[in-house]
Amino acid sequence: MSMWQAEVRVDLDAIRDNVATLRAGTTAEVMAVVKADGYGHGMLPSARAALAGGATWLGVATLDEALTLRREGITAPVLAWLLAPGLPLHEGVAADVDLNAGSLAQLGELVTAARRAGRPTRTHLKIDTGLARGGATPADWPALLEAAAKAQADGEIDVVGVWSHFVYADSPGHETVDHQLAVFAEGLATAEQFGIEPRYRHIANSAATLTRPDAHYDLVRPGVAIYGLSPLPREHQTGLRPAMTARARVTLTKRVPAGQGVSYGHAYYTSRETTLALVPLGYGDGVPRHASNVGPVSLGGRTRTIAGRVCMDQIILDCGDDPVAAGDVAVLFGPGDNGTPTATDWADAIDTINYEIVTRFGGSRVPRVYDGTAGLPAEPPTAAATDVSQSVGEVGGLEPLPSGSAVGASDVLPSGRAAGTSDVSPSDGAMGATARSSSGGAVGATAVSPSGVAVGGSEALPSGSAVTASDVLLSGRGAGASDVLPGGAGSGGADLGARGAFGSGRDGGVLPAEASGGEGA
Numbered sequence: 001m002s003m004w005q006a007e008v009r010v011d012l013d014a015i016r017d018n019v020a021t022l023r024a025g026t027t028a029e030v031m032a033v034v035k036a037d038g039y040g041h042g043m044l045p046s047a048r049a050a051l052a053g054g055a056t057w058l059g060v061a062t063l064d065e066a067l068t069l070r071r072e073g074i075t076a077p078v079l080a081w082l083l084a085p086g087l088p089l090h091e092g093v094a095a096d097v098d099l100n101a102g103s104l105a106q107l108g109e110l111v112t113a114a115r116r117a118g119r120p121t122r123t124h125l126k127i128d129t130g131l132a133r134g135g136a137t138p139a140d141w142p143a144l145l146e147a148a149a150k151a152q153a154d155g156e157i158d159v160v161g162v163w164s165h166f167v168y169a170d171s172p173g174h175e176t177v178d179h180q181l182a183v184f185a186e187g188l189a190t191a192e193q194f195g196i197e198p199r200y201r202h203i204a205n206s207a208a209t210l211t212r213p214d215a216h217y218d219l220v221r222p223g224v225a226i227y228g229l230s231p232l233p234r235e236h237q238t239g240l241r242p243a244m245t246a247r248a249r250v251t252l253t254k255r256v257p258a259g260q261g262v263s264y265g266h267a268y269y270t271s272r273e274t275t276l277a278l279v280p281l282g283y284g285d286g287v288p289r290h291a292s293n294v295g296p297v298s299l300g301g302r303t304r305t306i307a308g309r310v311c312m313d314q315i316i317l318d319c320g321d322d323p324v325a326a327g328d329v330a331v332l333f334g335p336g337d338n339g340t341p342t343a344t345d346w347a348d349a350i351d352t353i354n355y356e357i358v359t360r361f362g363g364s365r366v367p368r369v370y371d372g373t374a375g376l377p378a379e380p381p382t383a384a385a386t387d388v389s390q391s392v393g394e395v396g397g398l399e400p401l402p403s404g405s406a407v408g409a410s411d412v413l414p415s416g417r418a419a420g421t422s423d424v425s426p427s428d429g430a431m432g433a434t435a436r437s438s439s440g441g442a443v444g445a446t447a448v449s450p451s452g453v454a455v456g457g458s459e460a461l462p463s464g465s466a467v468t469a470s471d472v473l474l475s476g477r478g479a480g481a482s483d484v485l486p487g488g489a490g491s492g493g494a495d496l497g498a499r500g501a502f503g504s505g506r507d508g509g510v511l512p513a514e515a516s517g518g519e520g521a
């Protein structure tokens with residue numbers, strides 16, 4: 001009896017490999033952008049996998065995100081760039097977080113924070129080269145530089161970077177790219193006149209990292225690309241592998257006659273007698289409601305289109321006479337192996353960008369389960385083996401999964417995001433993805449009850465890895481938090497574990513290029 005109903009699987013090795021691919025293509029350092037819960041992939045596991053792939057910086061939007069990374073023991077440089085007035089920026093300074101200033105007011109806050117923290121604020125000065133979002137306009141830039149030069153002379157800030165962000169780099173050759181690069185170069189020259197010569201000049205997002213080496217400068221800031229998604233039109237080959245898979249087991253099938261209206265509003269009618277399959281993922285989980293009647297879902301070896309409206313908890317597929325059955329696995333999107341849909345296919349279907357598709361699944365009720373070992377400690381696990389069931393079953397045309405290899409919401413450890421879990425090594429923490437290790441390297445399955453209290457399973461954990469109720473509550477996802485900590489997938493469990501489920505395509509090499517729907521994050 002399998003334990004999961006719907007899940008988001010995240011391939012940490014893919015994130016690592018994607019970062020390595022990007023890094024191989026540049027002489028610049030790589031700042032992996034892990035904002036918004038790592039674009040839905042989980043901020044901390046994604047950050048660790050990215051660092052394992054050669055990223056030397058992490059980028060986030062908010063101070064809270066940066067402080068969470070620090071709290072979890074990440075020591076790599078971190079830049080946080082989206083800062084409202086009045087935040088406790090001194091906490092960021094004390095935690096060695098780099099902060100952005102794009103106006104005199106923001107610079108003033110950084111100076112105040114430095115005084116409170118008793119040390120200079122590591123500062124990145126942002127020039128708005130055309131996006132009209134963050135940063136000082138070219139007109140306001142000299143005044144910001146003058147104030148920054150003074151604050152630096154006074155020991156209140158340390159200008160680590162000068163930076164900007166592209167409008168339209170996902171449309172290679174777009175005139176704005178060259179224009180922004182010219183404005184950026186000019187802004188750097190002006191900075192030099194004020195005696196500001198930063199160690200890090202940076203402007204390249206994923207798209208520019210992939211297409212514009214002349215924009216790499218000292219540091220590139222890829223986000224979506226580290227998760228294996230391309231911001232570029234489909235014809236661009238990227239060699240990246242999508243890390244996220246969203247899938248669910250059919251809960252019920254039924255035969256209905258021709259002319260049957262399906263789901264709310266009967267926005268779909270069957271054209272013949274047919275089998276309907278109910279898939280337990282809905283807009284409450286991250287499936288866009290706009291995917292009604294257009295979202296692609298793979299089931300029973302074929303890609304089908306959602307029949308009728310997306311509900312809060314489920315979607316319905318019209319499967320004709322195909323032999324689909326309850327328990328079969330429906331894949332909404334994944335790496336695209338065997339023609340299954342990708343997040344980019346979903347984005348195209350509903351006129352959005354793949355960024356939004358994956359990010360929507362962050363923080364949802366769907367358990368997030370990690371595959372792979374990237375970013376996890378190398379030491380073998382020390383815990384005793386758990387009593388995970390060894391029964392193996394065929395799952396909806398995918399490779400056999402051990403029943404213990406997938407987990408439900410009540411069997412999962414909150415991710416490393418939970419406060420106080422930073423000392424829980426993933427290899428001795430709970431793990432659903434790789435259920436057991438034939439070499440004796442055990443992977444425990446910590447159970448967290450829906451009430452958020454760690455229950456059972458403790459015999460399967462080394463001391464120190466137990467999760468307390470307050471850890472769960474502090475994780476920000478509340479009781480029943482549904483991340484599964486990456487586990488010691490390396491020690492022999494690969495044949496039965498996570499890789500069994502998704503590994504078949506890993507040797508597929510370069511994946512088809514992905515397309516974009518427009519602007520980035």
Ligand SMILES: *Cc1c(COP(=O)(O)O)cnc(C)c1O
Pocket residue numbers: 033035081165204205206207221222223224225231520521
């Ligand atoms: C989100 C973001 C990035 C990453 O953008 P991608 O298009 O995902 O590579 C880089 N820099 C800034 C300022 C961002 O907000």
